[in-house]
Amino acid sequence: MENPVASTNPKLSTPSDLQRNETRSVADALNVALADCFALYLKTKNFHWHVSGPHFHDYHLLMDAQATQILGVTDAIAERVRKTGNVTLRSIGDVARHQTIKDNDAPFVGPEDMLAELRDDNLKLVEVFRTVKDAAEEARDNATSGIVDEWTDQAEERAWFLFEATRKG
Structure with missing residues (x-):
């Protein structure tokens, strides 16, 4: 059976019954999510x-755990792109071209500002995942539509923890 979703490079062809044009929009959305995950991982x-x-220890551990979780999602996102017969990000430059989450190169950021920025970035990632969900459902890509729910839940939980860590009294 000829692969209807063959990559433009036959050496990267992947078997799938999904339509090429539809999966391209899913892959585009997934690649933005992947770039944002890498950007958020590095910022975290x-x-x-x-x-x-004074809260160094707690914040240090919280951010390390969250960074580990974010990095853990990157491989699943990239592999999902490949399963749909498309190609994914290849370099830091590619990440920079796709990311919507802004970098923070400030020489000093106060701890509460760090947590608030990470909270907002995780909520931005939730929106990116919702775009993936919409594209996947339109393409009838059940696997992507299902797996993105877990990624969304994780990002919402990270935002919640960051919000609670910054509450006063």
Whole structure:
């Protein structure tokens, strides 16, 4: 059976019954999500490395656990792109071209500002995942539609924990 979703490079062909044009929009959305996960991972690690203050230990551990979870999603996203017969990100430059989450190169960020920025970025990632969900459902890509729910839940939980960590009194 000829693969209806063959990559433009036959060496990267992947068997699938999904339609090529439909999966391209899913792959595009997934690649934005992947770029945002890498950007959020690096920002979370940056803040983990540079957090200071009286809650150092708790914030340091929270950000490390969250960074590990975010990084863990990246492989699943990239592999989902490949399963649909498309290609995924290849470099830091490719990440930069696709990401919607902004970098933070400030020489100092206070701990509460770190947590608030990460909270907002995780909520931005939730929106990106919803775009993936919409594209997947339109393409009748049940597998992507199902798996993105878990990623969304994880990002919502991270945002919740970051919100609670910044509450006063």
